[in-house]
Amino acid sequence: MSNFEKIINSEKPVLIDFFATWCGPCKMLTPVLKEVKDSLGDRISIIKIDVDKNQQLASKYQVRGVPTMILYQQGKQLWRQSGALSKEEIIKIIIDKSNK
Template sequence: MSKFDTIINSEKPVLIDFFATWCGPCKMLGPILKEVKDRLGERISIIKVDVDKNQQIASKYQVRGVPTMILYQRGQQLWRQSGVLTKQEIIKNILEKSNK
């Protein structure tokens, strides 16, 4: 099992942020995700994956555009969204989709 597989099989919901350093919207999403983490604290893990440095993972999970956020819990994909959302939209989706 890869490190990535171990991360997404967590009991705790894990939000993966697939991003690229050259992507403007990705830079906008960074501070929003920090606010999400500040708000939800230990109830969620947020992991950033640079698609240029992790092309195999991006390809395996069919990430075609950045930013793309995918929410996992116990290895199951619960939610997926491309583009920038507000903090409230992201938190709402995490709380609705996860088993918390």
Template sequence: MESNFYDIINIEKPVLVDFFATWCGPCKMLAPVLKQVKEELGDKIKIIKIDTDKNQDLSAKYQVRGVPTMILFQNGKQLWRQSGLLTKEEIIEVIVSKYSK
């Protein structure tokens, strides 16, 4: 998974990574919000989900201490990160403000 992960985050398009756990209530609440973000932004963004329990090395590398944690990457660089729940509007605002074309 790890090498594939680096291929994914090293693209021109912003990539929002959702570090989650299957047992996490707020993570389950965030899933439909991220779906709405994807529906609204379409091809302008890629959203991937990383299960922290199954990808502990990756979670440790990015110091994910709580879930959900979202990290926005572009060209392999971390542009932003946030733990906890955000609204669709807040997430879109961050993506639009951080995204450099």
């Protein structure tokens, strides 16, 4: 099992942010995700993955555009979206999807 698979098999929700250093919307999303983490604390893990440095992983998970956020819990994909969202939208999605 890869490190990535261990991470997404966590009991608590894990939000993966596939990003690129050259991507404008990705840069806008970084402080938003920090605020999400500050708001939710230990209830969530947020992992950033640079698609340029992790091309195989991005390909395996069919990440075609950045930013792409994917929410996992216990190895299951609960939600996925490309593009930036507001802090409120992301928190609502995490709470809605992970409490099922």
